[in-house]
Amino acid sequence: MQQLNEQLLITFECVSAIGTSLQLSEMMEHFLKVFSRKTGALASVYWEYDKTKHTYKQLCFYGKKAFQDLLILPSSLTQHNTITFNEKNEKYLLHVKIMDDWIVFIFDATKAEMDLIQEIISLFQSKLENAVCACKNHLELIEINQTLERRIEEEVAKNREKDKHILQQSRLAQMGEMISMIAHQWRQPLGSISTVAASIKLKIMLNRFDYSTAEGQEASKAFLEESMSKIESYVQFLTRTIDDFRNFFKPNKQKESITLSQLVNRTLEIIGKALEINGITINIETHATTEIFTYANEVTQVILNILKNAEDVIKEREIINPNIQITIGTEDTWQTISITDNAGGIPATVLPHIFEPYFSTKQEKNGTGLGLYMSKTIIEEHCGGQILASNTPIGAQFTIKLKEG
Template sequence: MQFNQQLLVTYECINAIGTSLDMEHMLRNFLRVFARKSGAIASGFWRTNGENFELICSQGKRSLYSVIAPNAHNRSWDLHVKRNGEQVLYMYVGGGVMSFMFFLGEEELVAVEAILRSLHAKLDNAIRACTNHETLVKLNATLEEKVRVEVGRNREKDKHILQQSRLAQMGEMISMIAHQWRQPLGSISTVAASVKVKLALKKFNLETEDGRRGLEEYLLKSVGKIENYVKFLTATIDDFRNFFKPDKRRDQTTLHDLVERTLGIIGKALEVNGITLHKEERSSRLLSLHTNEVMQVILNLLKNAEDAMKERNPAQKIIWLRTYDTPDSTVLEIEDSAGGIEPVLIEKIFEPYFSTKEEKNGTGLGLYMSKTIIEDHAKGRLLVANTANGACFTIVFALQEEGENE
């Protein structure tokens, strides 16, 4: 084989190796070109598992594959070996072994051996690149599955923490129910006592038509009052019951409706604790939300503001509640007059199990779950900043494009 011909064979083989990351495709292409140019009658690429060799790719007569198979116990690979009269070349490359069989003269075999030596680095890099690519593809497939499993676990964990958060609020809810029910129950008691007194004192002369009519009107009016108070008590129970139901679907609602329903739960407690509520509602936009979950967030923020003012007892106990629309979002702000959050703590308050109320059995779950609900379920943002008055929590609901609703 002349030098120019040797260069041409080497060039064509290098082109055959190419840039493909599919190992079988790359090796088959190389072995086919090399066999055509060098006269190899059988060739293959083998990999070992430590005991036996596995044929990865081959070219030529199948009957000769067993003849050119490398020996697993022979670790000293020679490029030029004679076995049973055949001329076989072995080349350790890319973590495996390439083997070739020829019927060539000695001079031609030396030239072919030189070509293989010149191709060694190119082949080694190509094979290892294909191996790394295959490993990466498998890793990505495994990683996707691992990510899917971990996401599922995290969702279950968040559901568990959300339930913990709700259970932690139940004690506070009972206190709120007491505040909500105290006035209507007292009113029912007053109406019943008034009826008993009037009957005991015989305020109505039942022997006359006017007296009987007066008693009937009075009793109907009293029963009507009691019915209204009972309706209020029933509505309060329904609000609390619905509050603890997990949301399965989104509802079309406004911030005004959510705020009013939440104040129906906590409003009396704020009043009893001497807290003034200033509302500035300028949002009228319809939102698609899990209403019970967002109500839980609003309730938690209001309850935190109440607790902060009960603890610090500022001269004026005020909560400012503001809603407004922007071109690309709807915003709810809840600001208190309790003096704000210490700078060293403000970065940590959304972390799970971090609480500034440990002495009062704070769970550290409320704000973490509030942030999770707003970001994951409502696709919004929950932010906090100190103002001249105190802490201001801001919920930003991004406008959803059509088709985004769950």
Template sequence: MEDKNNIFINLNEVINNTIEGILIIEEGFIKNINHSLLEILGYEKKDELIDKLATGILIPTSKEKFIKYNEKLFQEISLITKDGNIIPVIIKIKNLNYQNKDYKMVFILDLSELKEKEKMVIHQSKLSAMGEMISMIAHQWRQPLSTISSMLTRIKLKNDMNKLDKIFLDNMLSDMNKYIQYMSTTIDDFRNFFTIDSKKELLCLNEIVLSASKMLEKTFLSQKIKIEITNKELTKINLPKNELIQVVLNILNNAKDAFLEKNISNSIIKISFEEERNQQKIFIEDNAGGISENIISKIFNPYFSTKTKKNGSGLGLYICKNILEKDNLGDIEVSNIENGTIFIITINKN
């Protein structure tokens, strides 16, 4: 009996001095737990959990879910605290054998603070683009406002000449209402984009691209940049709409900056889609001259920027990759093609 307990006594010094929470489990029952995990769970003494079922504090997902952290994949689950709160964590399980008995050592890392910081970094990235977004709204609204102003002038002129008839007035008011509704929809699109929480919705990748391209439409037209979308029927999947719009917007804006910086004429961005059994892909191709082979492998690194005439934060593409890799949503890659660059966004369908 003494030897049997030695494994736990000898490990106490090790497990109680780690940042991670650690559980030792035998046949589903908790045999030891370190101080870090007790603090995370809100318990004061080990005795409150020893010999209890591990499923009392570990909540597995309905299907195996993995997250990329420090270039390694970890399983993501949840913990339930003494107060009933749910905490997101990643775990790594090691098998342990002692005196012909099998144990499992579970390493647990609390993701609460990390996820909150990650959410704020993504939100700050959105806010840093707000000036450009306001410019986009101005482009979206300029033509409708001009048209409405012209309609009001025509109504006033007819009224001054006593030639204002009901049919003409009804038509003018109906058209003005359509423009106002368009402007209202536009502002809603931008307002929704800036919300912090991005819940998953059942939709198509085509809708993501269409939403992003509509936001940029007027700006790109004013700078003679064409967006050509080759549509393809895709299966609807659960997607974080706002975050994926942010990814597409970032790539499109980077292409725009490259066109302007290099004075490219006949600027074209081509977008197409592909669906495989377990994945969907977005291809975003431009003719902006490509990225130097010396730096193309670094463009997803934090604080790395290729922009010379503008102050680039170097966080845009890094955040895009972060958005896609968290929760194993997908991935992004880039390569040079003839006269330009192609970004491939891969989305997992699981």
């Protein structure tokens, strides 16, 4: 009865020592200390198996250091819970296998006492194995999480670098389109300046003014003043156009309060002449006049890109009486800009992919496939809005939604 009580007491205290920590070395140090003290072990050691190197390392030790060299690893043939006797030192060794690891104890005891100790440890060995397994799983999970976090950081950095590259490509593509628009904007005023200059030159060559009379001098002065006023007006227009394009590409990251009508008008000042030359009529309906606080310059880029795409498809499909409808309105807490063309719409197989990077239907025109991808990035990530594409009975419709606040 006393022996049974002793077994139960030792078992209880050892089980209590198991699972005190998810750190394997910390838990085993505590267990070796409790078990050695309760059973009279002179020393004990825990050998951990390294799966990558296929070697053992001493994880922790408890007891008299004089016996440390005796606590060697058992041979590969050693069975679980094996008792051996060291005749040289007249001490018993108890080897306990825990999964791939080993615990080795050294005792100054009788064979009967060793059998009892072996019986005690067998009572809670499964509990000990489960605790060791939990510690190792916890360590693996930590390593996996650390690896995963590192990989996520690497992928995020790669994506940021990719986005920078895509943005740069998109900006270069837009600059090429802007040069074409500048040509359209400048063609008329440059032609007008040339006409005024030619008119002045012609009148001088033909001596149309009689400078010998006051009337002739006055007529010459009035003509020159009117001509110079026209030239000055055309030069101011050219200067304003340059400012519009320079501001368009300026990396302005400041938000500003502005109405959607003002954003649309800014865009039409840039692309309007090109649309007019191609015979495209612009109709604007405004049902919202409240200012919003947003990145106006970036939203202008998005509107411009949608209008340029509409212009391209109208020209490509040779639409008769082409027009683009721009409707400014509200929807719940959003203010919206809907841009609808009459070019027949987007093919059903293409529609789900139009916002993907490098997806383009303009292969013959060297389309970059970046415009709509960057438009989506600007509206949704930078401006906290939404951009949607759909088909109407007459053509494609793009809707930009921006928060009113």
